[in-house]
Structure formats: C-alpha cells, structure tokens
Amino acid sequence: MRLVSRPLSLALLALVLAVVLLAGRDASSGAVAPAAASAELTSAFAWGEPVEFAIDWVSDCVADRPERVPPTCGSPPALWPAAGRLVTLCTLQGQRAAWWTAEQFRAAVQAATEDWNAVEAGVGLSYLGDCADQARWQCRVADGINEVTFDDARNLLVASTCGNSSNALAITFTVMTLQGGVRSIRESDVVMGASAFVQQCPAVVLRHEFGHVLGFGHSDQPGDLMAPAPPPPAQICERQPTAREQALLQQMYGVNRRPTVSIAPLPPVAPGAPVVLNAVAADPEAGTLTYEWTQVRGVPVELTPNGPAASFVMPAQPVGDLEFRVEVRDPLLKTAAASGVVSARALGTALYVSRGTVPTAGGFGLIVFSGGSEADLLAATCGAAAAPTAAFWATNAQGQFVVYIPNAAVAAVNAGWRALYPQGVPASSALLVRCR
Numbered sequence: 001m002r003l004v005s006r007p008l009s010l011a012l013l014a015l016v017l018a019v020v021l022l023a024g025r026d027a028s029s030g031a032v033a034p035a036a037a038s039a040e041l042t043s044a045f046a047w048g049e050p051v052e053f054a055i056d057w058v059s060d061c062v063a064d065r066p067e068r069v070p071p072t073c074g075s076p077p078a079l080w081p082a083a084g085r086l087v088t089l090c091t092l093q094g095q096r097a098a099w100w101t102a103e104q105f106r107a108a109v110q111a112a113t114e115d116w117n118a119v120e121a122g123v124g125l126s127y128l129g130d131c132a133d134q135a136r137w138q139c140r141v142a143d144g145i146n147e148v149t150f151d152d153a154r155n156l157l158v159a160s161t162c163g164n165s166s167n168a169l170a171i172t173f174t175v176m177t178l179q180g181g182v183r184s185i186r187e188s189d190v191v192m193g194a195s196a197f198v199q200q201c202p203a204v205v206l207r208h209e210f211g212h213v214l215g216f217g218h219s220d221q222p223g224d225l226m227a228p229a230p231p232p233p234a235q236i237c238e239r240q241p242t243a244r245e246q247a248l249l250q251q252m253y254g255v256n257r258r259p260t261v262s263i264a265p266l267p268p269v270a271p272g273a274p275v276v277l278n279a280v281a282a283d284p285e286a287g288t289l290t291y292e293w294t295q296v297r298g299v300p301v302e303l304t305p306n307g308p309a310a311s312f313v314m315p316a317q318p319v320g321d322l323e324f325r326v327e328v329r330d331p332l333l334k335t336a337a338a339s340g341v342v343s344a345r346a347l348g349t350a351l352y353v354s355r356g357t358v359p360t361a362g363g364f365g366l367i368v369f370s371g372g373s374e375a376d377l378l379a380a381t382c383g384a385a386a387a388p389t390a391a392f393w394a395t396n397a398q399g400q401f402v403v404y405i406p407n408a409a410v411a412a413v414n415a416g417w418r419a420l421y422p423q424g425v426p427a428s429s430a431l432l433v434r435c436r
C-alpha cells in the first residue's frame, strides 16, 4: 500500500539523506564539521557565530558523510515548507525493542515532541499516535508519513544497509526536494536502534533524532544535543536543546511565542452550587488556541470543558479546596498552563454579594453573586421575606435579559432563567436585582 500512492514527481525529485547518530566509539572520527560548511552557512543565514558554532543542516555537504553529495546537500538549507510547519509524526510498533512497551514508546515520543515544542520557534512537532498503516518500514520509500520506528533483524542501521555510511545508534532518513532554489523537507523517518545506550537513554536519542527531523545536522559543540557522538550516558540522558540550538531553530523558522494563560479567580462557592471556570488566554501570534482542562486536587468532580470555560458542580459536602489546571496550545503546539483553586464556602456561612449594593430600600441594583440555588440568591440579597416582591435579571448568551421572580404564579415566567441556570446560579454571576 505504501508504494502505490507515491507520486512520480516526488519520486524523481526526492533526495534521500541519512543523518546518523554515530556510536560512541566513533567519537574521534568525523564529529567535527569542516570550516567550509560553516562559511557556506554564514552566507545562507547570516549567522553571527560561524566559527564557534558550526552546527550544520541536513542539507549540508560534510566530509564525513560520503553519501551526501550535491544535489542531496548544499545551500540553501532544507526546511519544512511554510505551509507545513506543524510536522506530524506517528509510531510503527512492529519492530519495537523488547525492553519497551507500546505505551512507553508512545509516551517517550510524545515527551520528545514536547521538548522541542518548548522552543519558541515557528515550527512544531505533533505526535499522532501509532501510524494507521503498521507495515514494516522500508529504506528509500517516500510515503509522505513521518514514521518513528525501531530497527529489526534487517539491521537497517548497520553501514550500507540503507545507504548510510556508518553504523549508528539511530538514524533519521530525510526526503527533500529542490525546486526553484528552495530546498524543502518532505518526509523524515526515525529508526531507533536497540543497543544498550538506546535502552539506557532512549529519551535523548529521540530528542536528538527529532532535531534532525526539524532540519538540523550535527553540531561540532560537544555539549549540544545535536553533537554527533554522545559522551557517557550519565552526562547526556537529560540533555535538552541548548540555548544556541534554540536560537538557531528560531533563525531557521522565525520566532513563535508560546501563549499566556491564567484562570480568573473565583470567590468561595456554596456546596452544591454550579461553578464556571474561565481561562484568560492569548497567543502573541493571534493563533487559535485549544484548551485542555483537568482537575489536579480535591474531591473528584465531573468537569465539563467548553473551550476557554469549564463547568462543574461543587460537591454537596466538599472536603478541602479543589484545584484545576488548564493547558492552552497554539497552532504549532507552543503550550502554556495555569492552575486555579476553588474553595468551598463552609456550610452555615453567609451567602454574599461580592460587588454592588443590594437595593433593599427599593429600586434596582447591579450585583455580583457568590453563587448558589435560587433560594440562596434570595436569602443573600433581599431576604426570604421579600419573596412576594423580589425580581432578578441575568443576561443570556444572546444578550437578552431573562428574569427570575421567586413567587411567580406561572412557571413560564422563569423558564428562560432556568434554561440559563439549570443547576443554580454560578459563582461570580452579574445580576440585576429589585427587592420591592
């Protein structure tokens, strides 16, 4: 299936490039990019520190990569095309190493994408889960899907098996096109080895290979994540993209800031009262945000998410505070999170109006109610004795006033109110009130 749909034009233009994470014992041979590559990058990117920081790109020609010769390398550097800078990845489980479960493999891939997405650059990695087609990975087959898989008995990572020049811990195979002077990455597949080092530090191996997926070659700085030969495991397992690598990714793809978010604070809520949490979020690039709500502390409640809001009903007998967390993501999966605590108002304490003045002497008043039942609302404002004359108004989603009249003889009078507040009045509701 993967062979059939391959477009002919792509087949002709596709240039397959293997980017190799060398085994540790190969550290002395070929870890350093030659000065010529740096000079070329300087002209391509106006990079200010060409000597001190000679990271190369997947499209660079370097002496230790004999399989990379023009036109599979050279200027300009290869980047994901502007229309596709949320790069999707999926996993092939078939040849997974025995020391990992399918779930551990998925979790590690997800974590490595998040590590790169933490960099505020205009490119993101999106892990989709297992690939729909779980057919074995094939050398030099472009199917447009960015697969993450493991080596198997075919020894894909051993020199010359898939056109690679060195034995490797893991390899990223990148397909690129050169059209009109623009070198674009079309596909990037990661094949992990199952050696002892990979088993000991799988996270850093994935992180490093995903750097290749984004368009990085190797760095000649031994402290960089993209250094080709890892030092002893203890020094490298936690390694993340360095400040230089982050800055370089921003130079390649531009800057894309993560969003900001907070949860609007709420006053204490009555037991049994409905609560609406509101996230206040913004993306510096004005991208559409997605929201993910979770409860992180307290008696479990049924949380109903609705974009930037989430609602729940305060437990009838609350024990301690409830804490909630919202994570927002922009279109490139740059992420921000905030948490908020909702306290239960102790049983027996007074309901209250947090803002505004209740017009007990007559007339109208605009108030903010702490939340609760209809009876709570009356008790907290005009008092139960004012039931024959009291009236309340709220604004529904259409901007219309809906009324609540405690002693209404006809149920239809309060129908709009009860459609708006089926479970009682939420905390921090702004209401218009008349007592007499």
Ligand SMILES: [Zn+2]
Residues within 6 Å of the ligand: 019, 020, 021, 022, 208, 209, 212, 218, 227, 228
């Ligand atoms: Zn590498």
